[in-house]
Amino acid sequence: MNKILGVMVVCLLSACASQTTQPISDIEDRSLGVRGGEGARNGMGTDGFGLSPLQDPNNILSRRSVYFDFDSFSVKSEYRDLVLAHAAYLRGNANAQVLLQGNTDDRGSREYNLALGQRRADSVRNIMLLAGAREQQIEAVSLGEEKPRALGRDEASWAENRRTDILYQGEY
Amino acid sequence: MMIDLRKLLCWFCLLLSTHGPLYAALDIEIFGGGAAKIPIAIMPFAAESNLPQRITTVVSADLERSGLFKLVDTFGLVPHDLEQVNYVDWQNRGASALVIGNTAMLPDGRIEVRFRLLDVAKRVQLAGFGGTVGPDQLRAFAHRIADIIYESLTGEHGVFSTRIAFVRKQGNQYALQVSDYDGFNARSLIEYTEPIISPAWSPDGSKIAYVSFEKKKPVVYVQTLATRERKAVANFKGSNSAPAWSPDGSKLAVVLTLHGNSQIYLINADGSGLQRLSQSPGIDTEPRFSPDGRWLIFTSDRGGSPQIYRMPLSGDRAGMAERLTFEGDYNVSPRYSPDGKRFVYIHRNAGRFNLAVQEFSTRQMQMLTDSKFDESPSFAPNGRMILYATEINGRGILSIVSSDGQVRQRLSSESGDIREPVWGPMLKQR
Structure with missing residues (x-):
């Protein structure tokens, strides 16, 4: 836990420090483990082209899925920036609200998967709260294995279904 | 052979x-x-x-x-x-x-x-x-x-006139169905376009508790078979699921996220009298009452992986829950045998999910199935057979295994994807 907090503090500091930095390229956005300030550059509203940062494919905020390992609910380091970017957006937009939907692959127990999906949603929620989003902005729910996005019976499909989706108002 | x-x-x-x-x-x-x-x-x-x-x-x-x-x-x-x-x-x-x-x-x-x-x-x-x-x-x-x-x-009671319940998914339609024990004469109790899971028969066979997502989140309902009358008995903030009847039918164990993680609570069968039973920092779910009503068996990941535990109905305080499974890193869905001497559960091994039984007295574990994805085991009321869901060509079907593992049989089903089967009780008078 201490380690997670440590990483988060670093992330938050760097996020604050980079308020004025120029947009970072898409490629850097997707690089793993890079603690950059891309999260906070779209603190509010829309960018210069009138596109909402939530929809702008060049913005990390357009990425909405956090993926997990089998039977795991810990947010992998490669998704921390993504979650922190959304937390920063919530912090900067007091009226914004998100629904976090936790999902699992369809193997094993449906009830255990329902609980596991909740923990996956809660993991993302907890990071957002620690990063300054407010409780009333976030609802975390589980769909368990009941609403699979990928329907195959293979590792690629299962991996796709082990995720938490971040949905803003009007998207659910 | x-x-x-x-x-x-x-x-x-x-x-x-x-x-x-x-x-x-x-x-x-x-x-x-x-x-x-x-x-x-x-x-x-x-x-x-x-x-x-x-x-x-x-x-x-x-x-x-x-x-x-x-x-x-x-x-x-x-x-x-x-x-x-x-x-x-x-x-x-x-x-x-x-x-x-x-x-x-x-x-x-x-x-x-x-x-x-x-x-x-x-x-x-x-x-x-x-x-x-x-x-x-x-x-x-x-x-x-x-x-x-x-x-x-x-010299034992036969169970061939008993009924089972299961969920059939067809397209985007979910139906909670009741049929003869061999899957014939299925009829729908309810149908929705949102998922239904975890049906549970009341001990007298007159009602079924289940979880429906029709309100866009899991809510526990109890429905009377004869009248089709239904009532939401657990609709608290957060998720409501995994209903299990007490042997006398007066209470339900349910799993709620009311105070954070999924934990086991007790309510009266009409939804009143909420009482928390389990106390862990992790997931506690899939409770089942022992036949004598004194114990709850359940799945918990408190030890780092999902395993089967047992706790007295008086609750989980002071570490009263006892871990029962140690083989492997994924043991879920425990159900008591009718005589209370053992339990069946799903054990994951080398990527397969199979039925296993374990004796309480000896802790001896025995694998009963060997296909790829077996789920939702439930004992026949005489303990001689176990109904479960398995999969053929990506489609869920019903299967029955004798509780010694010696006879295994897939049951036919007309169409759709069958899941969450549960064997109904022996009825005094049909």
């Missing part, structure tokens, strides 16, 4: 090819020598090939599924009445019991059925029974005959 299997398959092929309605089983697998099985010969009843449903195919399938019987070949022999029986023929074939019977179509369309169960060694009748039924009641009547034979020869 192989010879037994082949012989049986041939026998069934013969039935399939020469007679009308399809036999219920897609396939049947026999494991072990079956030395302890009762060898029984079931003669096709006189004139039953004219009926919409052959009675002896249902009786044979019932008895064989239980794992306690071995079917003796009847080929070439013809008795339907007592005076036609030559006991020596049946002794030579190794049968210790023989079933014979007659059917007759009455002018009003109903069918008269008579049967006798005979002890081959003692040459006496053990049971006899007759009745008149409509064509749509032939399967139910055959199940009753199987129950009578089973009870006469084993």
